[in-house]
Structures are given as C-alpha cells and as structure tokens.
Amino acid sequence: MPTKDQIIKTLKDRFGSAVIGSESPKPERLFVDIKSGKVRDISNELVAMGGRYLVSVGYDSIADNGALGMIHTFAFDRDSLYIGIRTSVPADNPVMDSITPDIPNAGWSEREYADLLGMKFTGHPKPKRLILADDWPEGIYPLRKEVPWNLMPPAAEDVAYQLDECPEGCSIIPVGPYHPTLHEPAHFAVYVDGETIKGSDYRGFMTHRGIEKLCQTQLTYNEVPFVAERICGICGSVHATSYAQAVESAADITISRRAEYIRTIMLEIERIHSHLLWLGLAGHLIGFDTVFMQSWRIREPIMWLGERMTGNRKTYGMIVIGGVRRDITPEIKDDILNVIQKVEEELLVVQKAIVGDTAIHRRTKGVGYVSTQDVVKWSLVGPVARARGVDIDVRRDHPYAAYDEMKFDVPVFNSNDVWATVLVRILEVFEAIKIIRQCLDKMPNDGPVLTELAAPIEPMRHGIAAVEAPRGEVVHYVITGKENSPERWRVRAPTYPNLQGVPLMLLNNQLADVPIIIGSIDPCFSCTDRMEVVDIRTGGVKVLAQDELETLSRQIK
Amino acid sequence: MDILIVVANIVIFLACAPFFEGIVRKLTAKVHSRQGPPLIQPYLDLLKLLGKESITAGNWAFKLAPMMALASIITAIAFIPLGYTTNYLTQYGDIISVVYLLTLGGVSVLLGALSSKNTYAMVGASREMITMIMVEPVLAMTFILGAVKSKGLAIDAAVFSTLNNGYGWSYVLMLVVFLMALQAFVAKQPFDIAEAEVEILEGPFIEYSGPNFAMFKYYLMLKQMFYASLFVAVFIPFLATGSYLLNVLIQLVEILVVFVLIALTASTNPRLRIDQAMKYYAVLIVMSLAAVGLTAYGI
Numbered sequence: 001m002p003t004k005d006q007i008i009k010t011l012k013d014r015f016g017s018a019v020i021g022s023e024s025p026k027p028e029r030l031f032v033d034i035k036s037g038k039v040r041d042i043s044n045e046l047v048a049m050g051g052r053y054l055v056s057v058g059y060d061s062i063a064d065n066g067a068l069g070m071i072h073t074f075a076f077d078r079d080s081l082y083i084g085i086r087t088s089v090p091a092d093n094p095v096m097d098s099i100t101p102d103i104p105n106a107g108w109s110e111r112e113y114a115d116l117l118g119m120k121f122t123g124h125p126k127p128k129r130l131i132l133a134d135d136w137p138e139g140i141y142p143l144r145k146e147v148p149w150n151l152m153p154p155a156a157e158d159v160a161y162q163l164d165e166c167p168e169g170c171s172i173i174p175v176g177p178y179h180p181t182l183h184e185p186a187h188f189a190v191y192v193d194g195e196t197i198k199g200s201d202y203r204g205f206m207t208h209r210g211i212e213k214l215c216q217t218q219l220t221y222n223e224v225p226f227v228a229e230r231i232c233g234i235c236g237s238v239h240a241t242s243y244a245q246a247v248e249s250a251a252d253i254t255i256s257r258r259a260e261y262i263r264t265i266m267l268e269i270e271r272i273h274s275h276l277l278w279l280g281l282a283g284h285l286i287g288f289d290t291v292f293m294q295s296w297r298i299r300e301p302i303m304w305l306g307e308r309m310t311g312n313r314k315t316y317g318m319i320v321i322g323g324v325r326r327d328i329t330p331e332i333k334d335d336i337l338n339v340i341q342k343v344e345e346e347l348l349v350v351q352k353a354i355v356g357d358t359a360i361h362r363r364t365k366g367v368g369y370v371s372t373q374d375v376v377k378w379s380l381v382g383p384v385a386r387a388r389g390v391d392i393d394v395r396r397d398h399p400y401a402a403y404d405e406m407k408f409d410v411p412v413f414n415s416n417d418v419w420a421t422v423l424v425r426i427l428e429v430f431e432a433i434k435i436i437r438q439c440l441d442k443m444p445n446d447g448p449v450l451t452e453l454a455a456p457i458e459p460m461r462h463g464i465a466a467v468e469a470p471r472g473e474v475v476h477y478v479i480t481g482k483e484n485s486p487e488r489w490r491v492r493a494p495t496y497p498n499l500q501g502v503p504l505m506l507l508n509n510q511l512a513d514v515p516i517i518i519g520s521i522d523p524c525f526s527c528t529d530r531m532e533v534v535d536i537r538t539g540g541v542k543v544l545a546q547d548e549l550e551t552l553s554r555q556i557k
Numbered sequence: 558m559d560i561l562i563v564v565a566n567i568v569i570f571l572a573c574a575p576f577f578e579g580i581v582r583k584l585t586a587k588v589h590s591r592q593g594p595p596l597i598q599p600y601l602d603l604l605k606l607l608g609k610e611s612i613t614a615g616n617w618a619f620k621l622a623p624m625m626a627l628a629s630i631i632t633a634i635a636f637i638p639l640g641y642t643t644n645y646l647t648q649y650g651d652i653i654s655v656v657y658l659l660t661l662g663g664v665s666v667l668l669g670a671l672s673s674k675n676t677y678a679m680v681g682a683s684r685e686m687i688t689m690i691m692v693e694p695v696l697a698m699t700f701i702l703g704a705v706k707s708k709g710l711a712i713d714a715a716v717f718s719t720l721n722n723g724y725g726w727s728y729v730l731m732l733v734v735f736l737m738a739l740q741a742f743v744a745k746q747p748f749d750i751a752e753a754e755v756e757i758l759e760g761p762f763i764e765y766s767g768p769n770f771a772m773f774k775y776y777l778m779l780k781q782m783f784y785a786s787l788f789v790a791v792f793i794p795f796l797a798t799g800s801y802l803l804n805v806l807i808q809l810v811e812i813l814v815v816f817v818l819i820a821l822t823a824s825t826n827p828r829l830r831i832d833q834a835m836k837y838y839a840v841l842i843v844m845s846l847a848a849v850g851l852t853a854y855g856i
Contacts, residue, residue: 174675180758195680287746287828293589358824359747362833496575511680512750512830 004030004081007049007547008144015042020281026249028080028398031462033069036087037262039072039124040097043106046074046083048219052392053103054466055084055380055448055492057477059112062091067116072099072106073464074469077340077397083462084477085208089119098124105497116143131205135161140215149210149217156554163189170455173511177206179284188502195511200503212489218552220248221457225320228476232524233314234277236271237263238469239476239491242317246478247486250463256447257402259323264402265439267308267319268395268432273535275301275432279350280523285515286363291354298346305339308332310472323450340433352425364419368505369519371416378442381499382472382494384521386412387420394468405442406435418520428470458467459487469494471522495524496511558646562636562801564700566644570786571636573809574778575599577785577816581745593617593619599778606771614673614764622669623765623772626662630779635664636712639786640805641797650709652700655756659696659783659792661778669773681760684750684831688741690782697740698845699791702731705852716790732792734764734844739788739815741838745823751832785815 004024009327011019018038024030034042042102051074059069067088074083089096111130113119118141121127122540132142135156140147164353166172176187185206191199202359211231215224228243229236241263276299283291303313309332310316328336354360370380372389385483393410395403410425413420459482466475472494481487498521503544505517579596586593613619636650636658663685676829702716742749752759762773789811796807815844829837 104797171676173680233849283827285747288826290824291587291590291827297590359829362829363827510830512828 003079005360007046007076007083008032008048011139013085013382014045018042023470024379025461027275029249029464031084031086033086036070036089038101039070039085039087040099042085043074043099044071044102046085047103047156049076050078051076052471053081053105054115054377054475055490055496056106056109057084057488057490058109058117059121059479059488060091060117061088063145066091068113068119069112069263070119071462072390072478073475075398075466075509077392078430080398082380082466086463087464088550095122096120097122102128103379104377105500107498108218108496113143115141116133116140116146119182122211122452129161131208133206133208134161149213161187161203161413161473163203164199166191167193167198169193169536170198175514175518181518183369183472184523186523188514190506190511190514193513195232196307197509197511197514200506202499202502204499211334212491215489216224216486218479220322221486222322224489226317228491229315229317229319231336232493234274234524235469235471235474236315236465237266237319238474239493241267242465242467242474242476243478243489244319244321245465245467246476246489247457247464247480249465250456250461250478250480251453253322253451253453254286254451255323255451257444257505258327258446260401261439261443262324262328262449263319264308264406265328265436266324267334267401268435268439268517269302269306270316271470272340272429273299273306273314275429276302276343276347276468276520278425278519279422280420281522282516282519285519288360291350298350301339301342305336308335315405317456321325322452323448327449328440328443336436337439340436344430344433347426347429354426360422361419363513364417364422365415365517366417366419367509368418368421369416370501372414374504375416375501378501379497380472380505381497382469383421383424384472384501385409385517387418388416388481389414392473394466394473396514398466400465402439402466406438408435418516421520423483425470434543471495471524472498475530495525497505499523559643559727561818562639562642562644563646566634566637566639566710567614567631567640567852569629569805569809570779570782571775574775574782575603577782577812578778580813580816581820581823584817584832585824588824599774600641602682603749603771603775604772606766609767609770611767611769613769616672618668618672619764620769623663623769623776625668625714626665626776627772627779629658629661629665630776630783633662633733634779634783637783637786638716638790639711639796640801640808641717641790642801650712650713652697652704652712655712656693656697656700659780660689660693662780663693665776666761666773669700669765671793672704673764677757677759678761679762679772680757681752685761687831687835688744688748688750689844691835692738692741694842695734695838696742697847698842699731699735699787702845702849702852703791705849716787717794718806719791720793724797725852727848728792730848734841735788735792735849738838738841739784739819740822740826741834742784743779743819745781745819747826748834750834753847767798781816782812785812785819788815829839 001541008022015038020030046513049488054075057071061069068091069088073085090298096318098110100110101123107126108130109123111120115130115132137153170191173190175184175190175193176182179348186204189201190197209229215227225240225244228239231239274294280292280295307313310326318326341427364405370388375385375388375390391412396410400545408431411424413423457480459480462479464471474494475492475508477490478486502518509517568799580601583593583596590833633655635646636655638647640739665683667682700715704710707714765773789808797804799819
C-alpha cells in the first residue's frame with residue numbers, strides 16, 4: 001500500500017522533470033502538477049500502483065495563463081486517498097494524449113471536453129460527440145468563458161448521430177430515445193443476431209442543460225446545493241452533500257458533528273427509498289409487477305417521513321455549505337425509529353419471497369455477467385461493482401460525514417450478475433436502517449447545525465469529495481472562484497461510469513434481458529446529463545386541490 | 558333449437574369474456590395491494606377504443622388482420638359444445654377445423670404484425686410464431702386424445718370423451734399438461750413473451766390503435782375464455798345436469814375458477830425469456846405425446 005510520499009517519490013523517480021510539483025492541503029488529498037506530455041504514462045503508473053480512475057475535470061484558465069486545464073482524478077481506496085493529477089495545454093493548440101486506451105472509463109470524460117472545451121485527445125478510440133446536440137455548430141465550446149451561459153445557436157435540420165457500424169448479419173433494435181425501459185430519453189442501439197446481442201452503441205445526453213456552466217456563472221456558493229440536489233430526481237441529497245463537502249474541503253471549513261450526523265441520516269433515508277424504488281423497477285422490468293407494487297408500498301412511508309422531517313417527500317433541501325438547515329427534534333427521532341422499524345419488518349417478508357423465488361433466479365442469475373477484472377478495468381462503481389466481487393464503498397473507504405463512527409457491513413457477492421445486484425441492494429437497506437439507528441443513538445449536541453462562514457472562501461483552491469449514493473459513488477470536484485461562486489464545478493454521478501460498462505454487460509445476452517441489464521445499473525440519465533427537470537403545468541379543466549390529491553394518493557386499504 | 562344454441566354460444570362468450578378479464582385485473586390488483594379498476598373496465602376500454610380514430614400503419618393486411626382474428630375465434634366458439642350440449646354446427650366440423658381456426662387467429666396476429674413493418678412488431682411476431690409452433694401441438698394432442706378414445710374426429714366425441722369413457726391415467730397426464738400450458742395459451746405471465754411491454758412494447762400490437770386494436774383486444778379476451786371453457790368441458794365434466802341453462806351456469810362458474818388460477822399464476826411469476834420458454838414447451842409436447850401414446854394402449 002503506497003503512502004502519499006511514496007507515490008510522489010515513485011512519480012518523481014520515474015518521470016523526473018515531468019512532475020512539476022505537488023500539494024496536499026489535507027491528509028487524504030493529493031494534487032500533483034505534471035507536464036501534459038506524460039499524462040498517459042503517469043495515469044497508467046497510478047493505476048498500476050492500485051489507483052482507481054474516477055473522473056477527469058477540464059477547465060478554462062485562458063484568462064490566467066492562456067491554457068486549458070485538465071485534471072485526472074484517482075482514488076486509492078485502501079488508503080482513503082484521492083489524487084488529482086493536474087496538467088494544462090495551450091488554448092491555441094489544445095492537444096494531449098488520450099488515457100482512454102488503457103483506462104477505458106476516461107472515454108466519456110475526454111469526449112466531454114472535446115465537446116465542451118475543444119480539447120483534442122490523440123489516440124482516443126471513439127472520438128465522437130458525446131454531450132453536445134448533433135446540430136450544435138462546430139467551433140463553439142460552451143464551457144469556455146467567452147461563451148455566454150445562455151447562448152442558443154439556431155437549430156439545424158438533417159443532422160443525426162451516426163451509430164457505430166453494425167456487425168455483419170445483425171439487425172438493429174432501437175431501445176430509445178423513448179422506451180418504457182428507460183423512463184428518460186436516451187438511445188441504445190442494440191445489435192442482435194436473432195435474439196442474441198452482439199453489440200450496442202449509446203447516444204445519450206439528450207437533455208443536457210449545462211447546470212455546471214449555469215452554477216459557475218450565475219449562482220453563488222450557497223445557492224448551488226439546491227440546484228445540485230435537483231440534478232437527480234431520486235438521490236438529490238448525495239449531490240448536495242458531495243458538493244458541500246467539496247467546497248468545505250477546498251476552503252477548509254469545519255462543521256459541527258451534529259450536522260454531520262444529520263447529513264448521514266438524510267443520506268441513509270434516501271438510500272432506503274432509492275433501493276426500494278429500484279427493487280420495484282427491477283421487478284417491473286422482468287415482468288413481475290407484484291414485486292414492483294409491494295416494494296413501492298413499503299417505500300411510501302419513507303417518503304412521508306421525509307416530508308415530516310424536511311417539508312418535502314424528495315429533494316429535501318437540507319444540505320448547505322456549513323451544515324444542514326434543520327435539526328432533528330426528539331419527536332422526529334421517535335418518528336424515524338418507528339418508520340424504519342416498519343420498513344425493516346416488511347422488507348424481511350419481501351426478501352424471503354424474492355430469495356426463495358426460482359422464477360426470479362432464472363431471469364437474473366448469470367444475466368449481465370462481467371468478470372471482476374473487467375469491472376476493475378472499467379472502473380465501475382456501487383452495487384454494480386459490489387455484485388461483481390469488487391469490494392469498494394466510499395462510506396467505509398473514504399469516510400465522510402459521520403460514517404467513521406458507524407458500524408456496518410458492505411455486502412459483496414461473487415456471482416457477477418444481476419441477481420447479485422438484487423441481493424446487494426436489499427441487504428444495503430438493512431445496513432442503512434442499522435446506520436440510522438446508530439446515528440440517532442449517538443448523535444452529539446455540540447453546536448449549531450449550521451456553521452456560519454467566518455471569512456470569504458479563498459479563490460483557486462481545489463476540493464474533491466465523494467459520497468456513496470444508492471447507485472454508487474458520486475464525485476464532485478470544485479475549484480473555488482473569486483466572486484463568491486465556484487470557478488469550476490464538476491459533477492460525476494455513478495451512472496456516468498456504470499453506463500459505459502453497459503455494452504460489456506449486454507454482450508452475448510438475450511434481447512429479453514436488455515431491460516433488466518440496463519435497469520440493473522439503475523441508470524439515472526438526468527444525473528449524467530446534469531439537467532434540470534422543469535414541470536410545466538398544463539391547464540386542466542378540473543383542478544384538484546393539494547389536500548384532495550394527498551388524500552387520494554394516501555388511501556390505503 | 559340447435560341453431561339457437563349456436564347463437565347462445567356466441568352471445569355468452571361475447572358478453573362474458575371482458576368480465577373475466579375484469580376479474581383477472583381486479584385480482585391482480587388485490588395481489589399488488591392496489592384497489593384496481595372496476596370489473597366493467599374491459600367493456601369500457603373496448604367501447605372507448607371503438608370510438609377512436611383508426612390509424613393505419615400498413616397495407617390492406619394490416620386492416621384485415623384484426624377482423625380475421627376476431628372472426629376465426631368467433632367461428633371456433635360457434636362449434637364448441639357449451640353447457641355439455643352439442644349444437645347444430647358441431648356435427649359439421651371436426652377437431653381439425655377447430656385447431657385450424659385457432660391457428661388462423663394466431664396467423665392473423667402475425668399478419669398484422671408483419672404488415673406494420675415495425676421492428677418491435679417483428680420481434681414480437683417471431684416470438685409469437687415460436688409460441689404457436691410449440692404450444693399448438695399440446696392443444697391438438699388434447700383433441701387427438703379424445704379422438705383416439707372415441708375412434709373418430711367429431712368435436713363432441715373428442716370433447717366429451719372423459720364424460721363418455723371415464724377418466725384414465727392418460728387423461729390425468731393430459732390434464733396436468735393442459736394446466737401447465739394454460740398460461741401460454743392465454744399469453745399471460747410467465748408466457749406473455751410476445752407482448753412483453755418493457756422489452757418490445759406489446760410486440761405485434763404496437764402499431765394498432767382504435768377500433769382495430771379493440772378487435773384484437775376482444776380476440777385475446779375471447780381466446781382466453783375459449784381455452785378456459787375447453788379445459789372445463791374436457792376435464793371437469795362431472796357436474797353436468799339435465800338442464801341446459803344450469804349446465805351453462807355451472808360451466809361459467811368453473812371458467813371463473815380457471816381465471817382465478819390464471820390471475821394468481823400471472824401475478825406471482827416474472828416473464829420468462831423465449832429460450833427458457835421453449836425448453837418448457839418442449840417438455841409439454843413430449844408429455845402430451847406420452848398421454849396420447851398411453852391412450853392408444855387403452856390406459
């Protein structure tokens with residue numbers, strides 16, 4: 001297990017002058033500045049030392065030094081260490097080596113900055129558009145500072161994404177852009193030979209709204225958490241928490257222990273609801289609607305609990321930089337205990353039914369197989385990785401909030417299929433309940449839940465933070481800015497790496513397994529697209545008042 | 558009088574099939590802890606569809622297919638002796654014509670799907686075809702079993718052979734096979750593979766809407782009731798009384814029980830994949846052949 005010093009020493013020994021310098025603002029963070037020519041070798045060296053690729057962050061620093069910056073980030077899970085290797089290329093010739101041939105999961109990150117910053121990556125195996133719409137004009141790079149946040153180029157006709165070539169003898173089955181399996185717009189082209197899948201291509205990002213650019217230019221530090229929370233309609237708190245932690249890490253802000261406990265509770269409540277939601281969807285996707293309805297029935301009291309605690313069923317709006325916005329009163333504490341007790345009892349029944357149901361085994365065992373080596377190579381995260389023998393969990397490996405004091409198990413299975421994913425998710429609900437009980441039990445009363453910032457946040461400091469979302473690891477990277485808003489804010493949702501692994505999971509499976517395989521990663525396209533869901537009200541003739549709707553939705557027989 | 562029974566057959570089926578569908582939906586909802594739609598919802602669905610605009614997505618075959626499906630199943634119904642009473646038409650058909658009519662319904666579904674040229678419809682059609690090829694033999698064997706027993710191809714002799722010849726081991730085996738194939742006959746979970754909503758969006762029917770879709774829906778409901786009534790007539794003949802009306806009533810109650818069984822099986826099983834289903838069907842075919850073989854030896 002390499003320590004920070006050993007890593008720097010190894011890099012300096014091997015690459016000499018290519019390593020310009022390093023800084024370590026916190027014990028578990030390390031930033032290394034390197035020359036762009038050696039980016040591929042150094043990335044490979046970090047992976048060889050046991051690093052796990054997270055995400056790349058590109059940014060525009062033309063105003064400072066006429067360059068485009070690029071940061072590849074890696075995690076050393078056994079050492080609770082995050083490493084960012086920072087480099088830059090001149091804006092007039094922004095070419096650097098692609099790291100994708102060796103680290104396939106960097107593929108999307110690099111394509112993203114080819115689209116948004118106009119960088120070029122030599123050796124990239126699939127240099128196609130990823131994020132920008134097909135009719136977006138060439139030469140306008142929206143993440144560069146010269147481009148206004150609300151630029152709307154005119155739409156063009158007759159442009160379409162060119163799918164990858166279909167293997168010979170196969171036909172293309174479109175899954176998307178609108179398909180009941182997906183629930184959100186995204187397009188998988190599945191190449192099938194009969195009913196057997198021989199390949200696939202993905203075109204997503206159809207609802208990209210540029211939240212990062214919006215927040216960097218239009219919002220202040222403490223407005224961003226509320227937008228961050230709206231990145232995802234299911235696990236919003238993880239984004240708000242991750243963002244807040246990244247800023248706190250960059251600006252060295254300490255919050256009260258009680259606030260950290262409350263954050264933990266909110267995250268775990270969110271995990272329970274998200275896992276139950278997924279379990280239901282998974283049932284629906286294999287045509288088992290009884291599982292669907294029963295899981296959602298069990299889940300509903302969690303939503304009501306959320307509303308009693310925060311005022312909202314979802315999108316709690318609890319987390320800001322410096323802590324949380326509401327305290328947990330003794331009455332709410334009892335309420336939580338009662339609700340999770342009920343959920344635990346009911347889920348035990350469902351668990352027993354599912355584990356004993358051979359028909360479910362038939363539809364999920366051996367489906368979506370990916371070898372453990374491939375999961376590591378492709379840097380997949382969350383239940384998808386844990387179901388395939390990779391023992392990673394941010395809560396344990398890089399403790400944040402109050403997880404350092406929590407005792408919980410991380411379920412890991414070795415059958416490498418969808419069935420194991422089901423098991424991981426069910427077991428994690430029980431672990432979440434365990435964590436909430438510990439939190440409520442031990443919660444200290446050591447000060448205000450919201451810490452006022454003593455001084456303005458210094459500019460140009462880097463912060464990285466990850467949170468274990470129900471779907472896997474969420475990573476937020478923040479570079480602090482001058483005018484009370486982040487200079488650069490990069491979001492990486494767990495679906496971002498996992499979606500890149502889907503073609504691997506689909507290969508040689510049956511067409512009928514496409515829904516459950518895509519569903520098994522619990523794809524959140526809104527997370528990867530980083531869009532804002534806008535609810536436009538259509539004028540109805542008969543309008544139901546809020547309390548009427550609530551009564552209607554809560555009649556349980 | 559015999560002619561009237563033909564009319565009664567058709568009217569009873571047309572009137573009751575949506576009701577049984579309503580029962581299935583209500584029961585499924587109960588298993589789901591939902592309230593579920595009212596029992597008359599399938600009637601309302603049909604009415605609503607009939608009132609909608611008819612959108613055509615293919616050539617003439619696209620419009621012809623639903624009519625042909627509905628017509629073929631109604632003709633099959635006309636032949637079948639409901640209420641343990643043969644009717645005027647029964648003598649003019651034989652078991653081959655019934656099997657033919659039922660297959661024609663399936664072929665119509667294929668025809669409609671293929672003429673729409675939709676990718677999902679194509680996949681659905683190929684799955685439907687496999688299902689037809691693999692499951693029809695079980696139906697045919699059920700009839701042939703009766704035919705072998707009664708040494709003739711007449712419908713009434715084949716259907717009433719348990720009533721006339723008593724229960725043998727071959728019938729018990731066939732009853733088991735028929736029960737195991739029932740979900741596939743009525744295309745409910747775990748064998749709603751050809752329609753599979755989340756994979757291929759109702760497959761063969763994806764392009765259908767309005768009155769054309771209403772006809773297909775009605776066809777499916779009638780088909781389900783037909784198989785349920787066939788099961789009741791062949792395997793549970795013991796409750797036959799002297800009165801025609803009472804017989805019909807008893808059969809309807811028995812059909813209801815079969816539908817309860819269908820609903821419960823459907824709501825406690827996930828959908829199988831076509832390759833898994835094929836293995837299952839193959840076992841059924843072998844078992845039904847064995848049953849016919851046993852009959853030949855008089856067992």
